[in-house]
Amino acid sequence: MERFLRIDRRIIFAIITVAVIVSLILRFELPIPPSEPVQGVYEKIESLPKGSHVMIAFDYDPSSKEELQPMAIAFLHHCFSRELKVIGMTHYTGAPGLADQAMTSVASQYQKKNGEDYTFLGYKPGGASLIINMGENLYSAFPKDFYGNDTTTLPVLQGVDSLREIDFLFDLAAGTTIETWIVFGKEKYKFEFGAGCTAVMGPDMYPFLQSKQLAGLLGGLKGAAEYEALVGKKANAVSGMRPQSVVHVIIILFVIFGNIVYFTSGRARRA
Amino acid sequence: MRKDSNFFILVGSIGLFVCINIFLMASGKLPFSSDGFGIILGAGLTLAVYSFLYKDNPAFKIAENLYVGVSLGYTIIITWFNFLKPDLYDPLIVPMFSKAAEKAPQYALIFPSLLGIFMLLRFSRKLSWLSRWTFAFVVGLGAGVSIPRVISAFILEQIKPSLHPVFSGGETILSSINTLLIMLGVISVLIYFIFSVEHKGAIGKMSKIGIWFLMISFGASFGYTVMGRLSLLIGRIQFLLKDWLGILQ
Numbered sequence: 001m002e003r004f005l006r007i008d009r010r011i012i013f014a015i016i017t018v019a020v021i022v023s024l025i026l027r028f029e030l031p032i033p034p035s036e037p038v039q040g041v042y043e044k045i046e047s048l049p050k051g052s053h054v055m056i057a058f059d060y061d062p063s064s065k066e067e068l069q070p071m072a073i074a075f076l077h078h079c080f081s082r083e084l085k086v087i088g089m090t091h092y093t094g095a096p097g098l099a100d101q102a103m104t105s106v107a108s109q110y111q112k113k114n115g116e117d118y119t120f121l122g123y124k125p126g127g128a129s130l131i132i133n134m135g136e137n138l139y140s141a142f143p144k145d146f147y148g149n150d151t152t153t154l155p156v157l158q159g160v161d162s163l164r165e166i167d168f169l170f171d172l173a174a175g176t177t178i179e180t181w182i183v184f185g186k187e188k189y190k191f192e193f194g195a196g197c198t199a200v201m202g203p204d205m206y207p208f209l210q211s212k213q214l215a216g217l218l219g220g221l222k223g224a225a226e227y228e229a230l231v232g233k234k235a236n237a238v239s240g241m242r243p244q245s246v247v248h249v250i251i252i253l254f255v256i257f258g259n260i261v262y263f264t265s266g267r268a269r270r271a
Numbered sequence: 272m273r274k275d276s277n278f279f280i281l282v283g284s285i286g287l288f289v290c291i292n293i294f295l296m297a298s299g300k301l302p303f304s305s306d307g308f309g310i311i312l313g314a315g316l317t318l319a320v321y322s323f324l325y326k327d328n329p330a331f332k333i334a335e336n337l338y339v340g341v342s343l344g345y346t347i348i349i350t351w352f353n354f355l356k357p358d359l360y361d362p363l364i365v366p367m368f369s370k371a372a373e374k375a376p377q378y379a380l381i382f383p384s385l386l387g388i389f390m391l392l393r394f395s396r397k398l399s400w401l402s403r404w405t406f407a408f409v410v411g412l413g414a415g416v417s418i419p420r421v422i423s424a425f426i427l428e429q430i431k432p433s434l435h436p437v438f439s440g441g442e443t444i445l446s447s448i449n450t451l452l453i454m455l456g457v458i459s460v461l462i463y464f465i466f467s468v469e470h471k472g473a474i475g476k477m478s479k480i481g482i483w484f485l486m487i488s489f490g491a492s493f494g495y496t497v498m499g500r501l502s503l504l505i506g507r508i509q510f511l512l513k514d515w516l517g518i519l520q
Contacts, residue, residue: 013324020501020508024519066506067499093346096353123353128416144357183417183424199499203492210432210453213424220495221502239519240505247501 001265004257012254019250020243030241037209038226040216041194042078044168050083052167053160057181058102060174061094064198068172069098070224070237071196075170076106078231085156086118087166089142091130091177096123096146115149119156122146127177128184135163135189163189168215171195178205182213196223281328288315291516300517314515317507359384433457456484 034042048054056075060068079086086107088099100120107118114120121142124130133141138160139151151157159165169191171181178195186193192215197205199220208214218227221244224237292311295301301310319334363380366372386408389401437450462474463481470478513519 010325016501016504017508020505021512024505024508024512067502093349094342096349123349124358125350125354128413132416143362146353179425183420187420187424187428199495199502200492202495203488207429211428212432213428220498221505222498236506236509240502240509243505243508244498244501248498251497 001261004261005265005267015250016247019247023243023246024239026242028242030245032225032229032238032241034226034230035223037214037217037219038223038230040209040214041075041170041196041218042216042227042230044192044194044215045075045078045082045084048082048084048167051085053085053087053165054079055087055089055163055166055169056099057169057171057173057177058088058090058095058099059092059177060098060172060198061092062098063094064174065098067198067221067224068174068196069102070221070235070240071218071227072099072102072172073106073235074224074227074231074233074237075172075196076102077109077233078227080106080110080112080117081231087156087160088118088120089134090123091125091127091180092174093123096120100146114147115145116155119149119151119154120146121151128180131163131180131184132188135185138162163191166191168192168194173197173201178208178214182208186213196227277326277328281330284318284322285330288318295516301515310514314511317511321507455480460484 045054056072056079058072076086086103088103090096090099103118103120104114107114112118122145124141126133130141138157142151145151145154163169163185169181169185171178171193173195174197178197178201181193181195185191193213194216195205195214196218197220199222202217202219202223205214205217205219209217218224221237221240225241228234228237292301296303296307301307316334316337319330322328323331359380362374362377363384366374366376386405389405391402392398393402433453435450435453437447437454459477459481461481463470463478463485465474465478468474509519
């Protein structure tokens with residue numbers, strides 16, 4: 001039994017990798033029922049009338065792309081299919097490429113035009129002060145969009161002077177931006193707010209759901225998969241649920257096995 | 272002997288990677304274009320980073336250093352074109368020195384620009400004292416803006432649902448149980464963190480309940496962390512199998 005406690009960790013890495021590859025190649029369906037927080041974001045978008053303004057904050061970079069980019073794409077599908085006006089921006093220097101790619105590729109599927117139906121304002125530093133600036137005057141915070149156009153001339157921004165005129169703001173966060181948006185944006189300028197975050201941050205965000213400071217929450221790849229299923233655009237997140245489920249079972253078995261070996265080996269008694 | 276075997280493993284892996292890419296391009300699975308070479312580069316760097324799981328090696332070191340350099344360069348370019356150029360250079364510097372400029376210079380930008388420059392003077396022994404003005408401005412402004420908003424959003428708004436009545440009419444039994452659990456969790460965890468009273472008797476029992484709540488919370492966080500890290504692995508393997516090797520559709 002002792003030798004199982006000294007198992008080379010590379011064997012565990014190999015097992016996990018093989019499990020992921022096999023479960024990606026073998027196609028089998030798993031039910032993906034939407035959870036209440038994900039449903040909250042979906043229903044909020046469903047409730048918005050045509051032409052409403054939705055702002056997406058792409059607050060992540062390539063290191064969190066695997067979790068948050070599928071969320072962004074599924075959310076954009078939902079917005080464009082509902083004929084909503086989409087405004088993108090980011091607090092992260094690493095995000096513009098990803099955000100532009102997501103917005104352009106999804107918009108082209110719905111024949112949406114840049115500047116008329118959507119715009120990407122780009123990156124600005126400042127965090128809290130940027131949010132306050134946007135809350136007072138969006139055009140002074142972003143005089144030009146990511147493509148160099150004067151924002152005051154953009155038809156998509158007609159009727160929007162500040163964050164107060166945003167009907168729903170959705171933050172895709174890999175850091176602490178959800179809290180920043182709540183503290184300096186939502187509480188002061190009173191817009192409806194939802195978020196998508198990496199799984200690591202998920203548990204910390206639940207208190208904001210309970211206090212209704214968040215209308216809904218997409219947590220990690222699972223949240224993205226639920227949203228993809230809800231909007232009927234099953235892609236990478238949904239197919240990622242197969243290896244996720246299989247590897248979770250393997251990890252649970254490893255934990256049980258490790259505990260059995262630990263207690264039967266006599267180490268527990270010695271400890 | 273051991274060093275030789277590591278060298279041969281590295282050279283063999285690189286050779287195998289090159290052969291696979293030649294085959295993929297020759298068979299038309301990867302386009303002979305910048306897109307194709309981009310995918311090859313992405314695949315190579317992904318494999319180089321994951322090779323650390325086997326052992327630290329030169330391929331991992333190259334990928335690690337490349338990441339630091341590229342991300343810094345990218346940050347500088349994005350900051351210039353998204354922030355410094357449209358918000359400072361175009362409205363202040365260009366009109367000041369160009370007669371062809373249509374708009375008057377925005378002189379109000381000089382003050383914040385100077386504060387920014389003062390921050391960089393920390394590198395100078397003689398002038399580093401000027402950076403204190405910037406820090407004083409940042410700390411004063413930050414505290415003034417943050418304190419009331421943080422108290423409102425994080426404390427007052429969070430207390431409201433914690434004080435939600437257990438039976439106010441219309442709620443389900445499960446939601447009432449949920450409210451009771453929240454109340455028990457908040458009180459017991461707060462008691463656990465009171466260190467000025469000895470944890471004996473009723474206080475000791477409540478603090479033990481608090482520990483259980485904390486353990487469950489840590490477990491949930493750990494579970495989510497495992498899920499998050501696994502999602503990154505799944506994403507990279509999807510990229511390798513779908514975009515690079517073309518096995519997945």
